[in-house]
Amino acid sequence: MAKVALAEDTIAAIATPWGEGAIGIVRLSGLQATAIVDKVFLAKNKKPILDSKTFSLRYGWIAGDRGVIVDEVVVSLMRAPKSYTREDVVEINSHGGARPLALILELVLANGARMAEPGEFTKRAFLNGRLDLAQAEAVLDIIRAKSDLALKNSLSQLSGTISRQIKSLRKNMLEILADMEASVDFSEEDISAVSLVSFQNRLFSVNAQLKDLIERGFKGKIIRDGLKVVIFGKPNVGKSSLLNAILKQERAIVTSIAGTTRDTIEEYINIKGLAVQLIDTAGMLKHRNKIEKEALLRTRKALHECDLVLFVLDGSSALTKEDWTLAQQIKDKKALVVVNKSDKKRRIKVPAMAANFSKPAIEVSALKGKNIEVLEEAIYRTVFDGGPFADEGAVVSNARHMDILKKSLMACEAACATLAKKLSLEFVALDLRKAVDGLGALTGEVFSDKLLDVIFSKFCIGK
Numbered sequence: 001m002a003k004v005a006l007a008e009d010t011i012a013a014i015a016t017p018w019g020e021g022a023i024g025i026v027r028l029s030g031l032q033a034t035a036i037v038d039k040v041f042l043a044k045n046k047k048p049i050l051d052s053k054t055f056s057l058r059y060g061w062i063a064g065d066r067g068v069i070v071d072e073v074v075v076s077l078m079r080a081p082k083s084y085t086r087e088d089v090v091e092i093n094s095h096g097g098a099r100p101l102a103l104i105l106e107l108v109l110a111n112g113a114r115m116a117e118p119g120e121f122t123k124r125a126f127l128n129g130r131l132d133l134a135q136a137e138a139v140l141d142i143i144r145a146k147s148d149l150a151l152k153n154s155l156s157q158l159s160g161t162i163s164r165q166i167k168s169l170r171k172n173m174l175e176i177l178a179d180m181e182a183s184v185d186f187s188e189e190d191i192s193a194v195s196l197v198s199f200q201n202r203l204f205s206v207n208a209q210l211k212d213l214i215e216r217g218f219k220g221k222i223i224r225d226g227l228k229v230v231i232f233g234k235p236n237v238g239k240s241s242l243l244n245a246i247l248k249q250e251r252a253i254v255t256s257i258a259g260t261t262r263d264t265i266e267e268y269i270n271i272k273g274l275a276v277q278l279i280d281t282a283g284m285l286k287h288r289n290k291i292e293k294e295a296l297l298r299t300r301k302a303l304h305e306c307d308l309v310l311f312v313l314d315g316s317s318a319l320t321k322e323d324w325t326l327a328q329q330i331k332d333k334k335a336l337v338v339v340n341k342s343d344k345k346r347r348i349k350v351p352a353m354a355a356n357f358s359k360p361a362i363e364v365s366a367l368k369g370k371n372i373e374v375l376e377e378a379i380y381r382t383v384f385d386g387g388p389f390a391d392e393g394a395v396v397s398n399a400r401h402m403d404i405l406k407k408s409l410m411a412c413e414a415a416c417a418t419l420a421k422k423l424s425l426e427f428v429a430l431d432l433r434k435a436v437d438g439l440g441a442l443t444g445e446v447f448s449d450k451l452l453d454v455i456f457s458k459f460c461i462g463k
């Protein structure tokens with residue numbers, strides 16, 4: 001990537017959320033950051049920020065026209081290049097109210113700063129080479145993390161784990177490309193069969209690495225967005241009771257009347273750091289009125305969108321035709337069979353249920369709260385069956401990154417197919433080049449203004 005010259009203008013924005021808070025921050029970045037702040041800041045020790053050391057704090061006041069005090073503040077300075085943006089960054093820490101912050105921002109804008117665009121501080125960090133694109137996107141994922149696992153994954157991405165894997169894979173591909181392009185100058189006869197096999201093996205290895213990244217990316221999506229789990233089963237088997245038992249609160253209405261639950265009920269829980277969305281559904285098979293018709297539609301939609309189904313059976317009575325009909329609807333989904341009401345006399349056996357539906361089965365009592373932790377562990381394991389997350393390193397969790405990986409894999413597979421057809425290496429190289437450029441856009445080794453706009457417009461102003 002070409003070295004980008006530092007931007008000429010100095011940007012400013014309120015960096016803290018709108019509303020009341022203990023502290024609010026107006027942040028500036030750019031060549032004029034210190035000079036602009038000096039125009040509005042009265043330091044208690046009367047020394048200008050311009051002369052301050054980097055990583056220092058100054059106490060004083062922000063003053064507007066004719067020296068009218070706007071707020072009492074602490075100003076911090078981080079000089080280029082050791083700052084978030086690699087430019088001079090000054091942060092004015094004021095009281096966290098909407099008025100002081102707005103007035104301070106107005107003052108710095110009136111004195112030469114420009115209002116920052118969404119994500120412009122992070123964009124500058126990227127353009128100035130402090131972060132690559134995947135790392136810059138991790139900043140947004142950290143802010144939006146819904147669970148500890150998501151946070152951990154994004155922090156790892158920020159530290160460059162994903163970028164290193166992608167860059168090394170791309171370097172590998174560039175070497176293959178260079179060797180292919182060098183061979184293009186030779187006639188077909190001069191390229192030995194041995195070297196063709198070697199190209200083939202090298203491409204296979206690249207393909208395998210891309211596939212592995214994509215497969216692990218499925219976990220990444222769940223880490224990032226949470227696991228959507230639907231509680232499904234015929235009326236009265238204890239679906240709502242199970243929801244309540246997992247939540248440890250009487251959230252859903254439970255009665256002995258079949259068809260109690262109509263609307264889907266959605267709640268979040270945290271299982272070992274994983275965000276899990278639990279959805280209780282209506283269990284009727286046929287509707288008798290408009291409400292039940294809508295209830296059925298909602299159940300179907302939830303089933304379609306979920307990552308995992310808890311298929312609940314009443315363990316105290318024999319299986320019925322209804323159970324089998326519902327089982328048909330989830331045969332292609334990832335699911336756990338939950339044999340409920342284990343506190344009553346058992347009429348069905350857990351291993352037989354696992355065999356019947358070809359899914360793992362667990363026995364619980366929602367009423368007595370028995371075996372609920374075992375069920376939670378099983379839910380967790382459907383995502384992390386290989387063991388705890390810590391052993392797995394960072395996984396690709398960003399939708400843009402996944403899309404690039406999938407397209408790169410398609411291009412690499414096309415390169416393999418072209419090679420297998422014994423077409424000229426020139427054509428193979430053409431396919432491979434597509435994959436290389438795609439991966440470059442993931443980390444930002446290759447980028448366009450349009451791509452940066454798409455990425456950074458999702459950030460908040462001030463980040």
Ligand SMILES: Nc1nc2c(ncn2[C@@H]2O[C@H](COP(=O)(O)OP(=O)(O)OP(=O)(O)O)[C@@H](O)[C@H]2O)c(=O)[nH]1
Nearest residue numbers: 235236237238239240241259260261283341366367
């Ligand atoms: N003994 C026993 N009874 C249970 C258990 N779980 C649920 N029940 C009872 O079964 C009945 C139905 O429970 P719900 O949780 O409402 O069942 P549901 O599957 O949500 O039913 P619908 O909403 O009608 O589809 C209630 O009387 C519960 O008290 C259990 O583990 N043991």
Ligand SMILES: [Mg+2]
Nearest residue numbers: 239240260261
């Ligand atoms: Mg219910």
